[in-house]
Amino acid sequence: xxxxxxxxVAIVGATGAVGQKIKQILEDKKFPVNQLKxxxxxxxxxxxxxxxxxxxxxxxAAPESFEGVxxxxxxxxxSISKQLAPEAVKRGAVVVDNTSAFRMNEDVPxxxxxxxxxxxxxxxxxxxxxxxxxxxxxxxxxxxKDAFGIGKIIVSTYQAVSGAGNAAVEELYEQSKEYLDGNxxxxxxxxxxxxxxxxxxxxxxxxxxxxxxxxxxxxEEMKMINETKKIMHDEALNVAATCVRLPFATSHAESVYIExxxxxxxxKDIWKTLKSADGIVLQDNPQExxxxxxxxxxxxxxxxxxxxxxxxxxxxxxxxxxxxxxxxKGAAWNTVQIAQTLVKSDGFKK
Amino acid sequence: xxxxxxxxVAIVGATGAVGQKIKQILEDKKFPVNQLKxxxxxxxxxxxxxxxxxxxxxxxAAPESFEGVxxxxxxxxxSISKQLAPEAVKRGAVVVDNTSAFRMNEDVPxxxxxxxxxxxxxxxxxxxxxxxxxxxxxxxxxxxKDAFGIGKIIVSTYQAVSGAGNAAVEELYEQSKEYLDGNxxxxxxxxxxxxxxxxxxxxxxxxxxxxxxxxxxxxEEMKMINETKKIMHDEALNVAATCVRLPFATSHAESVYIExxxxxxxxKDIWKTLKSADGIVLQDNPQExxxxxxxxxxxxxxxxxxxxxxxxxxxxxxxxxxxxxxxxKGAAWNTVQIAQTLVKSDGFKK
Numbered sequence: 001x002x003x004x005x006x007x008x009v010a011i012v013g014a015t016g017a018v019g020q021k022i023k024q025i026l027e028d029k030k031f032p033v034n035q036l037k038x039x040x041x042x043x044x045x046x047x048x049x050x051x052x053x054x055x056x057x058x059x060x061a062a063p064e065s066f067e068g069v070x071x072x073x074x075x076x077x078x079s080i081s082k083q084l085a086p087e088a089v090k091r092g093a094v095v096v097d098n099t100s101a102f103r104m105n106e107d108v109p110x111x112x113x114x115x116x117x118x119x120x121x122x123x124x125x126x127x128x129x130x131x132x133x134x135x136x137x138x139x140x141x142x143x144x145k146d147a148f149g150i151g152k153i154i155v156s157t158y159q160a161v162s163g164a165g166n167a168a169v170e171e172l173y174e175q176s177k178e179y180l181d182g183n184x185x186x187x188x189x190x191x192x193x194x195x196x197x198x199x200x201x202x203x204x205x206x207x208x209x210x211x212x213x214x215x216x217x218x219x220e221e222m223k224m225i226n227e228t229k230k231i232m233h234d235e236a237l238n239v240a241a242t243c244v245r246l247p248f249a250t251s252h253a254e255s256v257y258i259e260x261x262x263x264x265x266x267x268k269d270i271w272k273t274l275k276s277a278d279g280i281v282l283q284d285n286p287q288e289x290x291x292x293x294x295x296x297x298x299x300x301x302x303x304x305x306x307x308x309x310x311x312x313x314x315x316x317x318x319x320x321x322x323x324x325x326x327x328x329k330g331a332a333w334n335t336v337q338i339a340q341t342l343v344k345s346d347g348f349k350k
Numbered sequence: 351x352x353x354x355x356x357x358x359v360a361i362v363g364a365t366g367a368v369g370q371k372i373k374q375i376l377e378d379k380k381f382p383v384n385q386l387k388x389x390x391x392x393x394x395x396x397x398x399x400x401x402x403x404x405x406x407x408x409x410x411a412a413p414e415s416f417e418g419v420x421x422x423x424x425x426x427x428x429s430i431s432k433q434l435a436p437e438a439v440k441r442g443a444v445v446v447d448n449t450s451a452f453r454m455n456e457d458v459p460x461x462x463x464x465x466x467x468x469x470x471x472x473x474x475x476x477x478x479x480x481x482x483x484x485x486x487x488x489x490x491x492x493x494x495k496d497a498f499g500i501g502k503i504i505v506s507t508y509q510a511v512s513g514a515g516n517a518a519v520e521e522l523y524e525q526s527k528e529y530l531d532g533n534x535x536x537x538x539x540x541x542x543x544x545x546x547x548x549x550x551x552x553x554x555x556x557x558x559x560x561x562x563x564x565x566x567x568x569x570e571e572m573k574m575i576n577e578t579k580k581i582m583h584d585e586a587l588n589v590a591a592t593c594v595r596l597p598f599a600t601s602h603a604e605s606v607y608i609e610x611x612x613x614x615x616x617x618k619d620i621w622k623t624l625k626s627a628d629g630i631v632l633q634d635n636p637q638e639x640x641x642x643x644x645x646x647x648x649x650x651x652x653x654x655x656x657x658x659x660x661x662x663x664x665x666x667x668x669x670x671x672x673x674x675x676x677x678x679k680g681a682a683w684n685t686v687q688i689a690q691t692l693v694k695s696d697g698f699k700k
Contacts, residue, residue, distance in 0.1 A: 004679035152663075156506035156605035158555050158594065173530060180527055197639045203598040204645045207509050207605075207657050207671045212636035216617065216659040225662065238663035241607040242671065244508065247597050248553040255557075255605075256590040267566065286562035289547045297555045307557050309566040312575065313502075314590035320559045321592065 006034035007343060010069045010093070012061050012084065013076025014038035015047060018098060021332035022073055025276075027052055029336060032343065039065050040076070063087035071339050075331065089125030096127050096338045098331055103128040103227060110230050113337040114278045115142040120341055126248055127338055130231060131223040132330030133157050133243065133252050138231050139303045139329070140322045141258065143277035144270060145232060149261025152238040155224065158246050158253040159209060160294060161201060163326050164190060168201075169249045171343045175202035176247070191245055201247050209243040218243055251294035252330060254322040263316060267308050270318055275307050279329070284308050292323035300325055301333050356384035360419045360443070362411050362434065363426025365397060368448060372684030374425055377402055379686060382693065389415050390426070409527055421692070423598035423685050424448055439475030446477050446688045448681055450569075453478040453577060460580050463687040464628045466494040470691055477688055480581060481573040482680030483593065483602050484506050487677070488581050489653045490672045491608065491697060493627035494620060495582065499611025502588040505574065508596050508603035509559060510644060511551060513676050514540060518551075519599045525552035526597070551597050559593040561670045568593055590659035601644035602680060604672040614664060620658050620668055629679070634658050642673035650675055651683050 009026065015038075024035060036051050037253045039061035047058040059065060061080065065278040066072060066088040074081045074088075075098040085095045085102070109119035110128045115138050120127060130138070141150060168189050175185045179202050187198035190313040199206055209220035217225070224241040248289040262283040274282045283292045292304030303324040311317025324330060359376065363369040365388075376383055386401050389411035397408040410414060411430065416422055416438035422433045424438075425448040435445045435452070436483040452458040459469035460478045465488050470477060480488070491500060511522045518539050526533045529552050537548035541558040549556055559570035567575070574591040624632045633642045642654035653674040661667025676678055 019445070152609050154504055155594075158508070158596070176526055177530055180523060180530075191639075195639060199643060200645060204643050205596060205598065205603050206643060207603070207641050208639060212639070214637050215662070216657070217662075218636075240607065240661050240663070240667070240669060242506075242669055244603075244605065244658065246555060248555065252557050253557070253594075255594065257504050257590065257607075260586070286566050286568075289541075289545060289558060289562075291557050293549060293554050293556060295550060307566070307592065311590050312565070312567075317590070319590060319592055 004032055005343070006032040006258050007070040008035045008037070008068055008070040009033050010037040010039055010066060010088070011041045012072060012074040012080065014049065015040045015044040015059055016075060016179065017162055018075040018327055018331040021327050022075065022335055023049065023051060025332055025336045029340070031336060031339065037065065037069060066091040066093050069093040071096065071342070073335050073339065075335070085126055094123065094125060094127065094342060095344075096335050097128060098129040098335050100223060102126050102129065103130065104230065110227060111338050112138055112231055113341045114139050116231055116233070120345060123211070127342070129331065129335045129338060130227045131220070132163055132326040133159060133220065133254065134224050134227040134231070135330050135334050136252060136303045136322055136324035137224070137254055138228055139279055140274070140305050140320065141256070142232065143220055143273045143280065144258065144260065146275045148265060148269070150237065150258050151261055152259040153228065154240045154257040155242070156255045157241065157243045157257070158294070159243060160248050160250050160252055160326050161190070161245065162220060162249050163209070163252070163330075164193070164245070172201050172247055172249065175200050179203055201245060203247060206245040207242070209245050217241075248294050250325060250327065251297040252326045253292075253294055253325055256320045256322055257311070258318050258320070259314065259316050260318065261316070267318075270308050276278060279303055280305060282306070293319060294323060297323045297325050299328070301328055303329055353461065354382050355381040355693070357420040358385045358387070358418055359383050360387040360389055360416060360438070362389045362422060362430065364399065364408055365390045365394040366425060367512055368425040368677055368681040370570040371677050372425065372685055373401060375682055375686045378454065379690070381686060381689065387419060391641040416441040416443050421446065421689055423689065425681065425685070435476055443445075444473065444475060444477065444692060446479060446685050446692075447478040448685050450481065450573060452476050453480065454580065460487055461576060462581055462684060463606065464489050465690045466581055466583070467691050469693060470688065477692070479681065479685045479688060480577045481570070482513055482676040483509060483570065483604065484577040484581070485680050485684050486572050486602060486653045486672055486674035487574070487604055487606060488578055489629055490624070490655050490670065492582065493608070493623045493630065494608065494610065497623045498615060498619070500587065500608050501611055502609040503578065504590045504607040505592070506605045507591065507593045508605070508644070509593060510598050510600050510602055510676050511540070511595065512544070512599050513559070513602070513680075514595070522597055522599065525550050529553055551595060553597060556595040557592070559595050567591075587653040589631050597672050598644050600675060600677060601647040603644055603672055603678045606670045607661070607673055608668050608670070609666050610668065611666070617658050617660055617668075624655050625686070629653055630655060632656070641671060644673060647673045647675050649678070651678055653679055
């Protein structure tokens with residue numbers, strides 16, 4: 001038996017919410033790591049982290065950091081990716097990027113391994129990880145689209161605060177405490193750190209995730225719309241999204257309406273398709289009150305689907321409730337899955 | 351000038367979340383009350399309440415309680431309404447019922463005064479107040495339907511805990527405190543007090559409001575579907591709903607997709623219609639991050655609409671975000687509005 005090939009891996013944004021999860025998953029899944037580099041901003045450099053029982057000192061990310069790196073997993077914000085991902089590629093690394101920086105670039109595959117693993121082979125150095133809310137939706141819908149066709153998707157999201165980072169989660173908990181104590185609540189981060197106004201998220205709902213585009217949709221909504229078409233390889237697919245931030249830390253939920261192409265289907269046909277799909281868990285038994293919730297999905301890798309209903313008017317319409325841990329399948333786990341698929345494929349030459 | 355006609359009014363469920371709001375609104379709006387009776391279960395009877403500066407002792411509701419009552423405002427649950435509303439009618443009162451007990455009865459008008467005030471005249475003793483999540487949606491959509499026609503509605507709700515009563519709000523806050531303190535969270539009320547299982551609502555989302563029907567929709571979802579058709583007088587209208595309970599106390603929000611009949615409309619046409627509509631406040635300026643939230647709508651009578659967008663694929667499709675205080679326009683204020691319209695109308699003979 002041949003010795004297992006191992007890889008030098010770098011995590012960029014190693015101290016962030018997603019970076020921490022990536023490190024944990026690489027360890028849990030026994031990813032064939034030779035050497036792990038943990039890279040961050042200057043502010044977090046010098047921190048000590050452990051990986052497989054060994055201590056690793058976090059280093060400040062710089063172009064030279066990627067010398068000798070085979071796989072670089074980026075999760076430190078779009079501007080860092082734009083600046084350093086090309087430097088990593090130049091030095092021979094394959095980048096899996098978890099930001100929106102390159103997702104819509106024509107020569108960058110946008111991949112959910114259960115949905116379009118074949119796209120990985122087309123990479124030219126960078127593979128993009130889709131937006132968290134997109135990943136779980138396409139994972140749930142792809143098996144249905146393959147089986148019956150889908151022409152239209154309308155989604156309303158129920159998104160967790162951790163999608164805006166660890167500081168946003170701290171803001172949620174801090175605001176919650178102040179609210180419960182009857183004190184004034186301060187809002188400094190959400191809905192969008194860099195935007196003009198901030199509103200309390202504790203005991204509230206904010207219909208803004210990311211900044212507004214000129215068409216009145218938010219960038220988050222446009223990500224769901226455009227990324228879904230790209231991942232599904234279907235520019236004609238109708239997709240509409242309304243994205244809402246809600247006061248819980250983990251897992252996005254989505255109320256999804258679809259119109260299938262095939263006539264005469266019922267809920268059991270959708271159930272059957274989802275039951276045999278990779279990475280999907282069907283939790284749908286209304287009479288026993290079985291359905292996924294953000295808390296029930298937390299810490300799990302899969303995408304959970306429940307509340308499947310046939311539309312009462314349109315015989316081709318179906319409603320679904322899709323929930324997944326936004327930091328795992330929505331980010332860290334999908335990133336590592338891409339890296340796993342990459343190292344297993346012939347397309348990856350070390 | 352003639353002396354103002356005054357009325358003997360009873361509130362059934364006077365110590366509940368909605369009953370308390372009704373009493374406050376009768377006072378604030380100077381409803382022409384001659385005598386106010388506050389009725390409740392045996393458990394709350396004997397409590398002292400004030401109305402217009404006078405002390406009123408809460409009495410246990412019984413058939414005889416309605417002797418001499420002109421208008422009885424019921425908000426004590428469906429079984430109480432089923433039992434006592436006919437007794438009130440028998441004794442000459444007109445009942446405005448805030449439960450689902452009679453809403454779909456053919457001879458009971460189901461009324462949102464901005465939408466179908468004319469139906470009040472058809473009453474035969476009972477007028478029903480629609481479900482909270484229905485009221486705000488039809489209030490926002492009726493002016494659009496009148497102007498341009500609407501053939502299809504798909505709504506996903508973001509509903510406040512107070513819709514399940516004061517005890518549910520206490521549960522939310524108690525669970526939130528325990529969660530923040532790192533303690534185990536107990537769930538005893540939500541999603542539905544009388545159902546088999548209970549799940550935490552704090553820092554979570556529950557895709558169940560009211561019990562499940564055989565078709566996989568919840569009763570809350572079927573209320574939105576059926577009540578909307580009845581109030582709009584349009585059995586052919588396509589309506590689909592997914593109802594979700596969220597961790598905030600007050601105001602329901604709704605992500606609403608509509609398909610209008612008229613071609614060639616844009617967002618400004620919808621804005622113009624909403625701006626001139628009774629009881630609607632347009633809060634829609636994305637560039638200034640202006641949109642309603644549950645907290646911004648709390649304590650206000652109106653229905654707030656924002657995030658109006660034209661669908662990117664269907665030229666007859668529009669998306670809206672509709673928010674209103676579920677205890678006010680969704681319950682107490684709509685109930686008092688019905689009573690106001692009733693006493694102003696010729697149909698009400700004292």
